[in-house]
Amino acid sequence: MALLEIQNLHARVAAAGGREILKGVNLSIGRGEVHAIMGKNGSGKSTLCQVLAGRETYEVTQGTVTYNGRDLLEESAEERARDGIFLAFQYPVEIPGVSTSYFLKAAVNAIRKHRGEQELDAMQFLKLVKEKQALLGIEQSFMNRAVNEGFSGGEKKRNEVFQMAVVNPMLGLLDETDSGLDIDALKVVANGVNKLHQQDKDRAILLVTHYQRLLNYVVPDFVHVMIDGRIVKSGGKDLALKLEDQGYEWLEAEASQPA
Amino acid sequence: MTQLEEQTMMNLSNLSRLSRGDGRQRPWIDEVRRGAIERFEKVGFPSVKEEAWRFTNVSPIAQSTFALGEGALTESARQVSEQYGFGIEAAAELVFINGIYQPELSRAGKLGSGVRIGSLEAAIEEDVPEVRQHLTRHARIDGNPFVALNSGFLRDGAFVRIGRGVRVSGPIHLIFVSDAASQSTVSHPRVLIVAGEGSDSQIVESYVGTPGGRYFTNAVTEIVAARDSRIDHCRLQQESLEAFHVATMQVVQDEASNVISQAATLGGKLTRNDLNVILNGEYAESTLNGLVVIGGDQHVDNHTLLHHEKANCPSHELYKYVLDDRATGVFRGKIFVQQDAQKTNAKQNSKSLLLSDDARINAMPALEIYADDVKCTHGSTTGPVDEDMVFYLRTRGVGLDAARHLLTYAFAADITRRIKVVPVRRRLEDFMAAQHGLPQDLRITDLGSHDEAAR
Structure with a gap:
């Protein structure tokens, strides 16, 4: 059974007269698989990530999402996180006044508690942080700074991947984690994702991206193209190259054909 | 006539009770008191019809009966002072009960030559030059009826003088305990801080009281910052939730002085703070930060008034309110930039976090600018988490x-x-x-x- 099974998912902005953004998404992600969703701005890629993570500003109007055999849509955002879903934000939020170390320890312990595991004390947490730093080769200088505050775009994205490593999810959703990064930062982020994937063969990754560039470093098992709230084409990693080469027009033409 | 006013009159006719009658009091201070009481008699308590008091109704104060708090050292007051003390983290810690200095509870420490901290009454009696020069000269009785009331009842409080070039390491902590254990009391604590040229100090005023006590604290602080001096001033208001607290702080800054004011209001049923700063020399810098954290039916009104009188002065102001339940907040921040105050750089911001649908904030930022080469910004945000x-x-x-x-x-x-x-x-x-x-x-x-x- 797939880890994540999305069927005919429709979602709209949760407000009176809110626009429908997802118009019937079907997607199946197995354990250990790396999927990439590509598409233009406004195609619904980020909305899909947010809906999967439990954002209440979107309302699911139709369809089902099954995660690990359970109805994901019944769960709150924090329950999903505790059950192993992690969203790396496109725009990580700054939280002045809360230290990164406190924030991360609270996250790790909320998840551990939920799983019936012993909460980590300060020393154990510090050990975990050091392990993950070593794993990712990331110098973690900001544990004692406020969450994301004053971080550059690259630092924020790196911090997202680092958080993912620390909370150790089953399914990582990376929402345009590559956008706005220079090539060096991109390599650091991609290397982190690869390490996490290698470390746990069951861990699945869903990358949402504009560009093929990231896929040079993180090789996906499947590539999907999203247009106007639907996945219109799926294929292997070659599909990304074709999109890079030919753009989305040929698919848009295909998508607008009546089924 | 309200009861407090009646009492005011009664005490006025008995002014000798305030002075100790041992002939050491100074006539000038009696004159100040008399003038202040006359002023208060004339204007009385402010009403909500006055713009500056529109959102703060002080009639609960005016309609209550308070006895003038005595300076007796009681067990309850001692406990409160110990609870709020900083201990060895303070360079010196002075305790006042109902505004009266308590040597037994205080630790004056050794702060270096030219530093004097202690009873204001004693400094008046000794005729310390800085006291004669500054006390009641800055906080004007015609600006605010509560200042007039405080000056009318001026007896004791704290006098802090930091000598020229002295750097005090560690905070000087002034703890004002209102003792209302046996009856509802009113006190009029007074603070005078004179920072000498090039001095550097941290001064903390804590306002606390007997738990659940119903009392009225009416405080006035005057701060005089000489050239190149630096003062890190904190004000911690943790009064009883039944207490009324009205306070005025008047700051006068000379050239290249740097005053940081941090005012935290956590307690009190009804609180009104007026903070007036005059930047009276070039390159003087002023930072006004405020934090209000209230719930229940608490009400806090902060008025800040910043006068840029001279050129090249930066000022930074940030007030934040956390309001829960039915709490109400008021922030009125005004910045005056006078014609001579070119190259002023003034920033003001207030932010409010409303934790309940019934909490309210009135935020009124205002700029009045008469110079043409200045940079002034203000902003205000309010909302839930x-x-x-x-x-x-x-x-x-x-x-x-x-x-x-x-x-x-x-x-x-x-x-x-x-x-x-x-x-x-x-x-x-x-x-x-x-x-x-x-x-x-x-x-x-x-x-x-x-x-x-x-x-």
Whole structure:
């Protein structure tokens, strides 16, 4: 059974007269698989990530999402996180006044508690942080700074991947984690994702991206193209190259054909 | 005539009770008192019809009966002073009961030559030149009826003089305890701080009282900052939730002085703070930060007035309110930039976090600019906890309630982390953490936070 099974998912902005953004998404992600969703701005890629993570500003109007055999849509955002879903934000939020170390320890312990595991004390947490730093080769200088505050775009994205490593999810959703990064930062982020994937063969990754560039470093098992709230084409990693080469027009033409 | 006014009159006719009648009092101070009482008699308590008092109705004060608080050292007052003391973290700690200095509870410390801290009454009697020069000269009785009332009842309080070029390490802590254990009391604490040229000091005023006590504290502080001096001033108001607290702080800054005012209001049923700063020399710098954390039916009104009189002065102002239940807040911040004050750089901001649908804030920023080459900005935001931040925390496994508590803490921490006076910062952070069921290892600034965290 797939880890994540999305069927005919429709979602709209949760407000009176809110626009429908997802118009019937079907997607199946197995354990250990790396999927990439590509598409233009406004195609619904980020909305899909947010809906999967439990954002209440979107309302699911139709369809089902099954995660690990359970109805994901019944769960709150924090329950999903505790059950192993992690969203790396496109725009990580700054939280002045809360230290990164406190924030991360609270996250790790909320998840551990939920799983019936012993909460980590300060020393154990510090050990975990050091392990993950070593794993990712990331110098973690900001544990004692406020969450994301004053971080550059690259630092924020790196911090997202680092958080993912620390909370150790089953399914990582990376929402345009590559956008706005220079090539060096991109390599650091991609290397982190690869390490996490290698470390746990069951861990699945869903990358949402504009560009093929990231896929040079993180090789996906499947590539999907999203247009106007639907996945219109799926294929292997070659599909990304074709999109890079030919753009989305040929698919848009295909998508607008009546089924 | 209201009861307090009646009492005022009664006490006026018995002014000799205020002076000790041993012939050492100074006639000039009697004249000041008399003039102030006359002023108060003439204007009385302010009404909500006056613009400056529109959102703060002081009739509960005017209609209550308060006995003029005595300076007797009681067990209840001693306990309160110990509870709020900083202990060895303070360079010196002075305790006042109902505004009267308590040598038995105080520790004056050794602060260096040219430093004098202690009873204001004693300094008046000794005719210390700075007292004669500055006391009642800056906080004007015609500006605010409560200043007139305080000056009319002026007896004791704190006198702090930091000598020329002296750097005091560690905060000087002034603890004002209102003792209303046996009856409802009124006190009029008075503080005069004179910072000499090039001096550097941290001064903390704490206002506290017997728990549940119904009393009225009417405080006035005057601060005179000489050239190149630096004062880090904190004001911690943690009065009883039944108390009324009205305070005026008047700051006068000379050339290149730097005054930082951090005012935290946590207690009191009804609070009105007036903070007036005059930047009276070039390159003087002023920072006004405020934090209000209230709930229930508490009301807090902060008025700040910043006068840019001279050129090249920067000022920074940030006031933050956390309002729960039916609490109401008022912020009125005015910045005057006079014609001579070219190259002024003034920033003002107020932010309010509303934790309930019934909490209210009235924020009124205002700029009045007569110079043409200045940079002035002001802003004001009000709203509930930021939902983007809540969602971010929830996607990391933190529950909804815990996320809201954490973000409320973080909102206030934006002010507390700017406070360099360590015991004040810690007290506020601990207060917020306790209020929100959070551990104390949230602190950003403590490098040892990991080690502390095992609880």
